Every structure is written in structure tokens, then in C-alpha cells.
Amino acid sequence: MLETLLPILIFAALGVAVVGAWRRVRLWRQGRPSAVPLLKGLAALPRRYLVDLHHVVGRDKVISNTHVATAGGFVAAAVLMILVHGLDLGASEGWGGVLGWLLLAASACMFMGSLFVARRRRHPPARLSKGPWMRLPKSLMAFSLGVFLVTLPTVGILPAGFGSWVLALALAAVVGWGLAEMVVGMTWGGPMKHAFAGALHLAFHRRAERFGEGNRSTGLKALDLENEAASLGVETPADFTWNQLLGFDACVQCGRCEAVCPAFAAGQPLNPKKLIQDMVVGLAGGSDAGYAGSPYPGKPVGEHHGSPHGPIVGRGGKALVDAETLWSCTTCRACVEECPMMIEHVDAIVDMRRFLTLERGETPNKAPEVLDNLIATDNPGGFAPGARMHWAADLNLPLMADLQQVDVLLWLGDGAFDMRNQRTLRALVKVLRAAKVDFAVLGNEERDSGDVARRLGDEATFQSLARRNIATLAKYHFQHILTCDPHSFHVLGNEYGELGGDYRVYHHSTYIAELHDAGRLTFAPWKGGSVTYHDPCYLGRYNGEYEAPRRVLEALGITLNEMQRSGFRSRCCGGGGGAPITDIPGERRIPDMRMNDVKESGAGLVAVGCPQCTAMLEGVVDASAEVRDIAELVADALVAAPSEETAARHRPRAVEVA
Incomplete structure (x- = not known):
């Protein structure tokens, strides 16, 4: 009986899965074209899965081991099941017998993994989606246990014709249940959909340069503003590229992005997991009523709907997403850093913002004023361009226009107009002069880097500022650019290259x-109190620089009291992505939460390396710690400069931005 039923079940499930795969690919292909090397991507898939994906999953050792046992056991068991039971290669003698024993081992491994999945689902954390995902442990057990039992006669442990017809039918039903979820569900929908979509997403990722040890790709992609036929941002789900849609469909709803999102924690109407699931709803058409995870704070589930060619953000009525959800994002990339499926949430959000800004002219609160200022005065504050150097009137800073060639070009950034950041700039100048660095500034030739314009979706203003800055820089000769602003650091190093x-x-x-x-x-030795360090998002997660600031603080004689959320898991200050400008209300303020992290560390001083972080953290009422930039701490600790001979023997090596 089993010998007859099993091949029918196996090949029927495979056939239905193939039909589902064709249907699913058609959904993804509704998106815009994207040039992807298909064969090269497929060849790179094993390493991206086993190394890059598991580098993220491995941060939680229990879940990592569970995933290895469950997923690895399933892949091995599925292949061996086709060979042993589908193609009848499981004879107890010779290689067939070996295949049967391997199938037993694979299904047992998968069953052990499914026990850990079941344990986790007994009392799941809030970030995990419920609903259909709650049946996953049972389906995993049904598949692995059923395959194990029907393989016992194959290896000769039980008689070939063991059991009654009732038992045979029961085992076939269990295997059929598992096949329906594990194989058919991968392409038709359900918890296992992430396995099929996720594998292809890793192969055809729109940022292939992300993969590989030490690699990162964090710069936004430029719009082709010269092509009148090109879309300015994303209006509908079908306006995303096909491999972006594929990436959305790969979401495993683990909620890691939700757990680290500063806007979600602050009670603003953003949940990155829900946003990705809304894009999946738009991909297939329908409403979000079936979503079984945490909603956007303050917004009930079931009121939003969409279609592949319908608007994502509606006017008047409910569409897929409310505009304030998109404007809540600080672009801190915490969600991207934590996503085991390598989904690019920030790219998607900025793409949708671009449409709202460029096509509709709909930006909230102070954003229109800031964008107008950038167009009129080349700085977001609307200050007179000729006032950029007023803070340094007594410093006699050398100008590139006078020198033409130096070792270091000091990029001031829009913080040159901010009295608080001017203290940091003055401290940095003092440090450079103490080290006898050959540097100069652009002075009034410098314009805003364009970071805030690009994050607010105004690609046209960004490219205008960038091209004018590039033309200015082309007139001079320098080895490298130095800045105390991680946002300018990122844009100049990672986003100007495309232009x-x-x-x-x-x-x-x-x-x-x-x-x-x-x-x-x-x-001089540090004589202050306890210190902690706040990692800026655009220095850390965007550019991978975590050690240098700590090396400087260590050189000062400071022993850090690290916050619980530090390094790649540092909590955002709330100052990126234009968030202070769009100012979407929530239940609490992001910088207040960060200063509470500082308080819990016990530190009386928080060292920072970003003018926006300084502004946000110093804006916290009744803060328990002082906020100071690393440059200020270094300037205060300087002792007599080394001799000319010593200085001449050493030159710091340039660090190229990844």
C-alpha cells in the first residue's frame, strides 16, 4: 500500500509546487526590470546561504542550531525521499540501503529541530507573527516523523509489508500533511514560503556587493533624472524592481527588525515587518486582515488594502500604507542589519518617499521649508551662504582656493552654522594643528552634502548639490577628505561615486x-568620571566603523561602560533620515530612550561622534549625563606636540570607505 501511495503523493506534491512556483514568479515579474546575472547568482547561493545568512542567524545560537537541524534535515530528507520512495532506490542492499539509512538520519535530525521550534512557539515573543505560523511545528513534525516511519521497512528494521491498511493510510496521511506544508506551501503560500522565495532572493539580490566577508553596500541607488520615461520613485507595488518584490516575499516574519526599530519602540506608526508584509499584500492584491503580527502602533489591522498597480499611499481613503508610516523611519538600518533574509527595508522606504516628494510634493511638517532652503541657500537652515566661515573668524583657516593642494580637505558640513557643532569643529582644528596636519577647507565654496535631501526623497536637489560639490572638488588636489559628520562621511564616500x-x-x-x-x-591621562560611547548609525551600521572611536577613548585612558545596545545593535538617536524635520509624533521620543540607555550604563558622560547625535541627545530634558564629541575630549587632553622630526616620519594611512 505505502509503496503505491508514496510515489503518488511525492510527485503530486512536486507537480503542484511547480505550478505554484510558476504562479509566484509571475507575481514577482510584475515589478520593473532589474539586470541580475542569473547563473552567477545561483552559483553564489550556497555560500550566501551558509555563510552570509547564517552570520546573522548565528547571533542567536539556539535559533541558529535549530535552523541548521530543521532546514538542513528537511533539504536532505526531501532529496533522499524522492530517491528512496519516489524513484524506489531504497533497497536494503547496496547503495540503496545507505540512502535509506541517510534518510532516517535526516528525518530524525529534522524532527529534533522541530521540537525546538515547538518549544519556541509555546510562549512566543511578541515580535513573532502568530496565525499560520503556529501550525508550523506540527507540520515539521508530521513530515519528519512520517518520513522516518515509512522508511523503517525500507532499511529492513520492520517487515516490508508491516501493519494494516489503516496504518498505511494513516502514515500516508501524515506524510501528505507534511508534503502539503513543506513542499506545496513553499510556492503557494504559508509559513514555508520563505524557503523558496528566500533562496532566490539571496541568489538575485539587488545588492550582490553586500555578500562576502567584510563587504557592505549601504549607499542609496541614484535615480536617472535625465530619462523622462523613468519613474520618480515608487507609487505602486509594481514600480519596485522584480527582485525587490521577491525580497519582500522572502520575509520570514521573525520580527527581528521590529525588535530593533527605534520608531516602533517610540510608538510611532512604523513596524518594518508590517511594512514588508503590506508590500506582499500589494504584490498579490487584497487586504492586511490576515496579518497576524504586531500592527503599526496606533493603527488597527484590517483597514488597509492594495493591488499590484494600485497606489501604495492613497489620497483620502485607505491604501496599503499611510504616509506617516514612511516618514517615521530614521533610516538607521537597524532593521536591515538584523534581517536574516537580507531584506532592504530602507531602500524601499526611500523609494516610496521619492514618489511622495518628487511627484506629489507631499512632505510633512518642516520638510518643505528645509528642501526650499537647500535649493535657495545650499544649506538646510536657510542661513546666508557667506556666513559658513563666521565661526572660524579668529582661526585663520587655510582655504583650498589659496593653496590648491593639501594632504587633507576638512569638510565642515552643515554643522558649521550650528553653535554647538562649532565647538566640535574648533576642537578638531586644534587637534589637526597639534599634529601638524597639512589641511585646508573649502570655505564658502562648500555646499551641503545633500544627505537630508536624499533621505527625504528629493533626489533632484541631492543630485544638484552633489554635482556642484563634485565640480568644486575637481578643481583641487588632496589625498583625502576628513569630516566629523558621519552623514557627510557616508554620502561623500559611498554615494557621490555614482555621480x-x-x-x-x-x-x-x-x-x-x-x-x-x-x-x-x-x-594627558583621563581624570574624569565614567564614560559610555554612542555609536552613530551612519558611522557604524552604514560603514562598519566601531573600533576607531573606542581606540581613541582608550588612548585617552578611558574605560568604557558600554550600553546594552552598542556596536551594530546601537539604538538610533532619532536624528537620521530627516526624522527631526518630519517630526511624526509617537508615544515617546527616541533620544529620550537613548539617554535612558546611557543612564542604565551608569556613565556620567556620553561620548559621541556625530553632530546630529549631539543635538538629539543634548535636547533631552533632565538628562543624567553630559554629551561631548570625541574631538572635544581629545582637544582637552592634548599635551605638548611631538617634535617635527617625529611628525615627519609618520603619516596616517588613508582608510577607504567600503
Whole structure:
């Protein structure tokens, strides 16, 4: 009986799965074209899955081991099941017998993994989606246990014709249940959909340069503004590229993005997991009534609906997403950093913002004023362009226009107009002069880097600012650019290249660390109290620089009291992505939460390396800790400069932005 039923079940399930795969691919292909090397991507899939994906999954050892046992056992059991039971290669003698024993081992491994999945689902954390996902442990057990039992006669442990017809039918039903979920569900929908979509997403990822040890790709992709036929941003789900839609469909609804999102924690109407699931709803058409995870704070589930060619953000009535959901994002990339499926949430959000800004002219609160200021005055505050150097009237800073060639071009950033950040700039100038660095500034020739315009979706203003800055920089000769602003650091190093501006860029913490290592700076011992360090998102998650600031603080004699959320899991200050400008209300403020992290660390001072972080954290009422930039701490600790001979022997090596 089983010998007759099993091949029928196996090949019927495979046939239905193939039909589902064809249907699913048609859904993805509704998106815009995207040039992807198909064969190269498929060849890279094993390494991306086994190394890059598991690098993220492996941060939780229990879940990592569970995934290896369950997923690895399933893949092996599925292949061996086709060979042993589908093609009848499981004879107890010779290689067939070996295949049968391997199938027993694979299904047993999968069953052990499914026990851990079941344990986790008994009392699941709030971030995990419920609904259909609650049946997954039972389906995993049904498949693995059923395959194990029907394989016992194959290897000779039980008689070939063991059991009655009733038992045979029961086992076939159990195997059929597992096949329906594990194989058919991968392409037709359900919890296992992520396995099929996720594998192809890794193969055809729109940021293939992300993969590989030490690699990262965080710069936004430029719009082709010269092509009148090109869409300006994303209006409908079908306006995403096909491999972006594929990426949305790969979401496993684990909620890791939700757990680290600062906007969600602040009670603003954003949940990155829900946003991705809304894009999946739009991909297939329908409403979000079937969503079984945490909603957007303050917004009930079931009121939003969409279709592949319908608007994502509606006017008047409910569409897929409300505009304030998109404007809540700080673009901190915490969600992207934590996503085991390598989904690019920030890319999607900025793509949708671009449509709202460029096509509809709909930006909230102070955003229109800031964008108008950038167009009129080249800075977001609307200050007179000729006032950029007023803060340094007594410093006699050298200008590139006078020198034409220097080792270091000091990029001031829009913080040159902010009195608080001017203290940081003055401290940095003091450090550079103490180390006898050959540097100059652009002065009034410098314009805003365009970071805030690009994050608010105004690609036209960004490209205008960038091209004018690139033209200015092309007139001069320098080895590298130095800045104390991680946002300018990121844009100049990672996003100007697509427009023709390729530069080696330093963040000031990295440069100071190199100067100290080269013996060009000497510090007096630290005599202050306890200190913690806040990792800026655009220095850490965007550019992978976590060690240099800590090396500088260590050189000062400071022993850090690290916050619980530090390094790649640092909590955003709330200052990125134009969030202070769009100012979407929530239940609490993001910088207040971050300063509470500082308080829990017990530190009386928080060291920072970003003017926006400084502004956000110093804006917290009744803060328990002082906020100071690394450059200020270094400037205060400087002792007598080294000799000219020592300084001449050392030059810090340039660090190229990844």
C-alpha cells in the first residue's frame, strides 16, 4: 500500500509546487526590470546561504542550531525521499540501503529541530507573527516523523509489508500533511514560503556587493533624472524592481527588525515587518486582515488594502500604507542589519518617499521649508551662504582656493552654522594643528552634502548639490577628505561615486586614532568620571566603523561602560533620515530612550561622534549625563606636540570607505 501511495503523493506534491512556483514568479515579474546575472547568482547561493545568512542567524545560537537541524534535515530528507520512495532506490542492499539509512538520519535530525521550534512557539515573543505560523511545528513534525516511519521497512528494521491498511493510510496521511506544508506551501503560500522565495532572493539580490566577508553596500541607488520615461520613485507595488518584490516575499516574519526599530519602540506608526508584509499584500492584491503580527502602533489591522498597480499611499481613503508610516523611519538600518533574509527595508522606504516628494510634493511638517532652503541657500537652515566661515573668524583657516593642494580637505558640513557643532569643529582644528596636519577647507565654496535631501526623497536637489560639490572638488588636489559628520562621511564616500566623485574619506575618530598610533598626538591621562560611547548609525551600521572611536577613548585612558545596545545593535538617536524635520509624533521620543540607555550604563558622560547625535541627545530634558564629541575630549587632553622630526616620519594611512 505505502509503496503505491508514496510515489503518488511525492510527485503530486512536486507537480503542484511547480505550478505554484510558476504562479509566484509571475507575481514577482510584475515589478520593473532589474539586470541580475542569473547563473552567477545561483552559483553564489550556497555560500550566501551558509555563510552570509547564517552570520546573522548565528547571533542567536539556539535559533541558529535549530535552523541548521530543521532546514538542513528537511533539504536532505526531501532529496533522499524522492530517491528512496519516489524513484524506489531504497533497497536494503547496496547503495540503496545507505540512502535509506541517510534518510532516517535526516528525518530524525529534522524532527529534533522541530521540537525546538515547538518549544519556541509555546510562549512566543511578541515580535513573532502568530496565525499560520503556529501550525508550523506540527507540520515539521508530521513530515519528519512520517518520513522516518515509512522508511523503517525500507532499511529492513520492520517487515516490508508491516501493519494494516489503516496504518498505511494513516502514515500516508501524515506524510501528505507534511508534503502539503513543506513542499506545496513553499510556492503557494504559508509559513514555508520563505524557503523558496528566500533562496532566490539571496541568489538575485539587488545588492550582490553586500555578500562576502567584510563587504557592505549601504549607499542609496541614484535615480536617472535625465530619462523622462523613468519613474520618480515608487507609487505602486509594481514600480519596485522584480527582485525587490521577491525580497519582500522572502520575509520570514521573525520580527527581528521590529525588535530593533527605534520608531516602533517610540510608538510611532512604523513596524518594518508590517511594512514588508503590506508590500506582499500589494504584490498579490487584497487586504492586511490576515496579518497576524504586531500592527503599526496606533493603527488597527484590517483597514488597509492594495493591488499590484494600485497606489501604495492613497489620497483620502485607505491604501496599503499611510504616509506617516514612511516618514517615521530614521533610516538607521537597524532593521536591515538584523534581517536574516537580507531584506532592504530602507531602500524601499526611500523609494516610496521619492514618489511622495518628487511627484506629489507631499512632505510633512518642516520638510518643505528645509528642501526650499537647500535649493535657495545650499544649506538646510536657510542661513546666508557667506556666513559658513563666521565661526572660524579668529582661526585663520587655510582655504583650498589659496593653496590648491593639501594632504587633507576638512569638510565642515552643515554643522558649521550650528553653535554647538562649532565647538566640535574648533576642537578638531586644534587637534589637526597639534599634529601638524597639512589641511585646508573649502570655505564658502562648500555646499551641503545633500544627505537630508536624499533621505527625504528629493533626489533632484541631492543630485544638484552633489554635482556642484563634485565640480568644486575637481578643481583641487588632496589625498583625502576628513569630516566629523558621519552623514557627510557616508554620502561623500559611498554615494557621490555614482555621480562621478570618488574620494577617500575619513571620519575624524578614525583619523585621530591613526594620528595617535603614528605618534603625532600625545594625551594627558583621563581624570574624569565614567564614560559610555554612542555609536552613530551612519558611522557604524552604514560603514562598519566601531573600533576607531573606542581606540581613541582608550588612548585617552578611558574605560568604557558600554550600553546594552552598542556596536551594530546601537539604538538610533532619532536624528537620521530627516526624522527631526518630519517630526511624526509617537508615544515617546527616541533620544529620550537613548539617554535612558546611557543612564542604565551608569556613565556620567556620553561620548559621541556625530553632530546630529549631539543635538538629539543634548535636547533631552533632565538628562543624567553630559554629551561631548570625541574631538572635544581629545582637544582637552592634548599635551605638548611631538617634535617635527617625529611628525615627519609618520603619516596616517588613508582608510577607504567600503
